[in-house]
Amino acid sequence: MNTYTYEATDRSGRNVKGKMNAATPQELYDRLREEGLFCSEYKQVQANEKTRAKYKYKTKELSLFCRQLASMLASGINVVKAIHILMTQEEKPKPKAVLQEIYEEVQRGSSFSDALQSIEGAFPELFVNMVASGEASGNLDLMMARVSDHYAKENRLQNTIKKGMTYPIILVILMIGVVFVLFGFVMPTFVDMFSNPDDIPDITAFVMGISDFFVEFWWLLLGLMVGSVFGIKFGLTIPAFRYQFDKAKIKIKGVGKLIVQIYLARFSRTMANLYASGLQMVDCLEKSVATLNNAYISKNFETVIENVKRGENVSDSIAATGIFDAIFTSTLYIGEESGRLDEVLESSADFYDEESETAVTKLVTMIEPVMIIFMGGMVMLVLAAVFPAMYGSFEGMA
Numbered sequence: 286m287n288t289y290t291y292e293a294t295d296r297s298g299r300n301v302k303g304k305m306n307a308a309t310p311q312e313l314y315d316r317l318r319e320e321g322l323f324c325s326e327y328k329q330v331q332a333n334e335k336t337r338a339k340y341k342y343k344t345k346e347l348s349l350f351c352r353q354l355a356s357m358l359a360s361g362i363n364v365v366k367a368i369h370i371l372m373t374q375e376e377k378p379k380p381k382a383v384l385q386e387i388y389e390e391v392q393r394g395s396s397f398s399d400a401l402q403s404i405e406g407a408f409p410e411l412f413v414n415m416v417a418s419g420e421a422s423g424n425l426d427l428m429m430a431r432v433s434d435h436y437a438k439e440n441r442l443q444n445t446i447k448k449g450m451t452y453p454i455i456l457v458i459l460m461i462g463v464v465f466v467l468f469g470f471v472m473p474t475f476v477d478m479f480s481n482p483d484d485i486p487d488i489t490a491f492v493m494g495i496s497d498f499f500v501e502f503w504w505l506l507l508g509l510m511v512g513s514v515f516g517i518k519f520g521l522t523i524p525a526f527r528y529q530f531d532k533a534k535i536k537i538k539g540v541g542k543l544i545v546q547i548y549l550a551r552f553s554r555t556m557a558n559l560y561a562s563g564l565q566m567v568d569c570l571e572k573s574v575a576t577l578n579n580a581y582i583s584k585n586f587e588t589v590i591e592n593v594k595r596g597e598n599v600s601d602s603i604a605a606t607g608i609f610d611a612i613f614t615s616t617l618y619i620g621e622e623s624g625r626l627d628e629v630l631e632s633s634a635d636f637y638d639e640e641s642e643t644a645v646t647k648l649v650t651m652i653e654p655v656m657i658i659f660m661g662g663m664v665m666l667v668l669a670a671v672f673p674a675m676y677g678s679f680e681g682m683a
Contacts, residue, residue: 289313289329293322304382306389320373340379341406344443348436351412355429364425365391383407396420411555411572412436418562428562435558438638442550445642449649456656461510463660467667469503472496492670524580532581535608539651543644548577549609550634550641557630567593582608613637 291313293301301322307313310327317324342350350371357367368391372384383404390400398417401408412432419428473496485493499506520526535541535548555573560566567590574586585606592602600618603609613633620629 289327291317291324291327293317293324295323296321302378303385305385306393320369339406340383342380342383342408344436344440346380347408347412348433348440351429351433351436355426355433358426358429364397368397397425411559411576414564414568414572415558415562418564422563431558431561435554438554439551442547442638442641445645446547449645453649453652453656456653456660460656460660460663464663465499465503467663468492468496468499471667472670473500486670488666489670492666528580528584531579535579535581540648543648545608545610546637546644547641548579548582549613550637551576552609553613553630553637554634557627557634560630561627566599570599582606 288304288306289310290304291302293303295301305313305316307316313327314324353371354364354367357370358364362370365388368384368388372381372388375381375384386404387397387400390403391397395403396417398413398420401413401416415428415432416425419425422428472493517530521530535545537544552573555576556569559569559572564572570586570590570593574583577583585608589599589602589606592605593599598618598621600614600621603617604611604614616629616633617626620626623629
């Protein structure tokens with residue numbers, strides 16, 4: 286089987302570029318004609334030139350992709366035809382190239398999950414596993430509908446977090462700007478108001494010292510800020526630093542508990558979907574905790590997984606870590622004892638979805654006043670330093 290890049294024209298006269306596998310150029314022409322394309326130029330890709338499509342599907346795109354696929358599969362369209370329809374409707378070049386590779390893989394006899402797995406980085410491992418479970422159970426359409434709901438809720442949570450953090454981020458930027466303006470431009474204008482340095486009040490001298498430092502070493506401060514950002518990013522690539530950073534993140538008084546609520550929503554929803562898809566409990570735990578992207582929690586769950594392998598209850602093992610709240614572990618215990626763990630996980634996922642949105646709102650509520658108080662404090666400090674200078678200048682005029 287050879288790989289060809291081609292340029293073609295569709296029935297509306299629009300130019301289309303793409304890549305396709307075919308045994309011969311004639312087969313390439315025939316397959317393009319079946320898709321309503323008329324090849325005008327082609328080139329065989331040599332083995333060392335062959336590359337895989339590179340594109341990472343976003344959460345929102347995954348939800349839409351799964352919903353469309355579920356609808357077509359439920360109506361009786363086979364998976365090969367359904368992928369072909371999605372490919373022809375896709376307008377963006379990169380995702381279209383991914384769908385084309387999937388289409389060609391399933392045409393050659395690969396399973397849908399194997400085709401997804403072959404394109405590294407395009408789809409989350411969770412998605413690939415659930416597709417494989419749907420294929421194995423013969424309920425791929427139902428599984429796609431379930432996955433669509435999963436990623437729709439995940440996207441809603443991500444949007445809630447982004448929306449909630451927008452205002453605090455603006456406040457941080459504004460706060461930095463206010464500090465630079467006050468100490469870099471406002472304070473220096475009042476220095477000349479004091480003819481005798483001995484007359485300068487202590488607070489004014491202190492603020493003027495800060496101002497002089499800003500004016501002379503602004504480049505150093507800017508470098509420290511940028512360096513700190515890159516330093517933290519680099520540190521997160523070091524396992525030991527990442528472990529301590531993630532641990533500190535969930536141990537911060539007040540804030541940590543809210544972050545854990547967000548983690549718990551994602552964990553319970555992923556667990557519910559994986560368990561319902563038929564995966565073993567150990568696999569469900571491993572893949573669910575991996576979605577949290579927290580090294581500290583992942584390390585603690587290594588013990589949980591080992592305990593479950595030895596036959597201990599999931600609820601008791603998770604409760605021993607002390608990470609998730611007692612309500613969740615108690616609910617898991619009830620589900621295990623009643624044999625309705627899938628239903629319990631599903632209801633827990635819905636509950637913690639709402640709790641996570643509340644947690645985001647609380648986080649923003651806590652951050653906003655801190656930022657406002659800090660900015661107000663900076664302004665008050667400058668005013669306290671400026672007023673004596675202004676008062677002295679008014680006395681001189683009198």
